Amino acid sequence: MAQRTKIDARGAFCPGPLMELIAGLKLIEVGDEIEVWSSDKGSAKDIPEWVAKVGHEMVGVENCEGYDSIVIRKAK
Amino acid sequence: MAKHIVIVGGGLAGTIVGNGLCRQLGDELRSGAVRITMLGNSDKHLYQPGLLYLPFGKFRESELFRDQRKVLDRRVNFNIDAATNIDVENNRVTCESGKTYDYDYVVLATGSRIRPDQIPGMEEGAHWFYDLDGARKMRDALRDFEGGKIVVNVNAPHKCPVAPLEITFMLYDYLRERGLKDKTEITYTYPIGRLHALEPVAHWTVPEFDKYGIKSETFFNTKEVDPKAKTITSEEGSTLPYDLLVTIPPHTGSQVILDSDLGAGGWVPTDKEKLLREGSTNVFVVGDTTNIPISKAGSTAHFEADTIIDNLASLVTEGQWARNYDGKVFCFVETGMSTGTYVWFNYNTPPNPGPPSQMLHWFKLAYNRLYWLSARGLL
Numbered sequence: 001m002a003q004r005t006k007i008d009a010r011g012a013f014c015p016g017p018l019m020e021l022i023a024g025l026k027l028i029e030v031g032d033e034i035e036v037w038s039s040d041k042g043s044a045k046d047i048p049e050w051v052a053k054v055g056h057e058m059v060g061v062e063n064c065e066g067y068d069s070i071v072i073r074k075a076k
Numbered sequence: 077m078a079k080h081i082v083i084v085g086g087g088l089a090g091t092i093v094g095n096g097l098c099r100q101l102g103d104e105l106r107s108g109a110v111r112i113t114m115l116g117n118s119d120k121h122l123y124q125p126g127l128l129y130l131p132f133g134k135f136r137e138s139e140l141f142r143d144q145r146k147v148l149d150r151r152v153n154f155n156i157d158a159a160t161n162i163d164v165e166n167n168r169v170t171c172e173s174g175k176t177y178d179y180d181y182v183v184l185a186t187g188s189r190i191r192p193d194q195i196p197g198m199e200e201g202a203h204w205f206y207d208l209d210g211a212r213k214m215r216d217a218l219r220d221f222e223g224g225k226i227v228v229n230v231n232a233p234h235k236c237p238v239a240p241l242e243i244t245f246m247l248y249d250y251l252r253e254r255g256l257k258d259k260t261e262i263t264y265t266y267p268i269g270r271l272h273a274l275e276p277v278a279h280w281t282v283p284e285f286d287k288y289g290i291k292s293e294t295f296f297n298t299k300e301v302d303p304k305a306k307t308i309t310s311e312e313g314s315t316l317p318y319d320l321l322v323t324i325p326p327h328t329g330s331q332v333i334l335d336s337d338l339g340a341g342g343w344v345p346t347d348k349e350k351l352l353r354e355g356s357t358n359v360f361v362v363g364d365t366t367n368i369p370i371s372k373a374g375s376t377a378h379f380e381a382d383t384i385i386d387n388l389a390s391l392v393t394e395g396q397w398a399r400n401y402d403g404k405v406f407c408f409v410e411t412g413m414s415t416g417t418y419v420w421f422n423y424n425t426p427p428n429p430g431p432p433s434q435m436l437h438w439f440k441l442a443y444n445r446l447y448w449l450s451a452r453g454l455l
Contacts, residue, residue, distance in 0.1 A: 007369065013273075013275075014405070022267050023233035026341070027340040042275075046269055053295055
């Protein structure tokens with residue numbers, strides 16, 4: 001059963017949601033997931049772009065009130 | 077019975093907390109109602125931001141250090157006895173000597189550390205300035221450098237988010253002054269899809285890099301360094317050759333946090349406003365030690381420490397909570413050897429850096445000396 005870690009990066013200007021995700025992925029096992037909450041409008045585009053480039057898996061993006069919930073699975 | 081406050085860690089955050097508590101709890105300390113203990117691992121206090129200047133000969137090693145005992149208020153019981161276990165269930169800290177310290181409140185200020193060992197080849201193939209030994213080696217490497225390809229490589233997570241840009245601009249000025257600018261190509265790599273975590277800073281950097289001919293590669297997360305072939309390769313599949321590799325290594329939290337099972341990566345899960353460990357009411361967390369998604373920087377530590385001082389003093393004397401941390405961060409940014417700017421933001425206010433000026437550079441130089449007043453809690 002995959003573990004899921006949540007990163008609440010709402011209002012995080014620096015280092016920001018994607019940098020938090022990159023740091024967080026180093027702390028979990030392959031197959032586990034991270035759910036990033038981001039109020040940065042760019043995250044819903046930036047994060048999937050990087051995830052595709054580096055070879056992890058996008059699980060989904062959900063638009064919530066005032067933020068996006070973005071779920072990624074560590075693939076390697 | 078005296079309330080015992082134990083501060084674990086003697087860096088900037090812990091030192092400001094200790095000094096600030098002494099100022100606010102003077103009567104209680106005098107009457108014996110409160111005791112404050114700091115557990116550190118060195119008798120010296122290092123001004124970490126000064127390491128940025130060491131490779132360029134702009135700071136002497138002796139200027140980086142003061143005696144911790146002299147920086148710290150004499151009313152704090154200072155012990156050079158590093159913590160090896162923090163038992164938050166039983167309110168007890170155990171140290172290397174085997175001695176234990178029971179507390180009513182504990183402040184975790186154990187900081188972060190560079191981990192070049194986490195990336196294959198990085199220790200052998202790269203230079204860095206985030207610790208004294210690394211800054212010395214980088215100074216020597218720069219002295220011997222006669223031109224070629226320099227890669228400035230940034231890894232996540234890292235503290236002092238503006239330092240990678242500062243070192244890049246300072247490198248450019250250093251090479252220009254040595255007449256090596258035309259023989260050198262600088263390439264800056266960054267983990268995310270722009271040149272800095274702060275969007276306005278990233279936008280500002282693009283034309284600055286263009287002006288100086290500094291190349292860049294974004295979405296570059298280091299997979300490995302090959303010291304023999306002198307190449308660095310990213311998880312994203314890019315390989316860059318280098319003659320001199322300057323890296324900002326990935327960081328983790330301290331070993332005692334890991335050994336005490338207080339947080340993955342050595343970062344303690346922390347309420348971002350109360351600065352209390354999640355699930356605790358007497359465990360404060362400050363500076364790099366938190367897992368709050370905010371810059372790991374001296375400035376962050378300073379503003380968090382001020383909040384913790386107010387809350388701890390208020391809790392001890394009145395049993396009341398004083399105020400929440402608003403996420404404030406303020407950082408000077410060196411944009412070369414003679415100009416600088418600054419950036420500030422909090423949880424609700426985005427950053428908006430102004431144009432660089434010589435005056436702001438002088439302010440940063442002044443702060444390099446005023447730091448010791450900050451650590452004493454006077455600034």
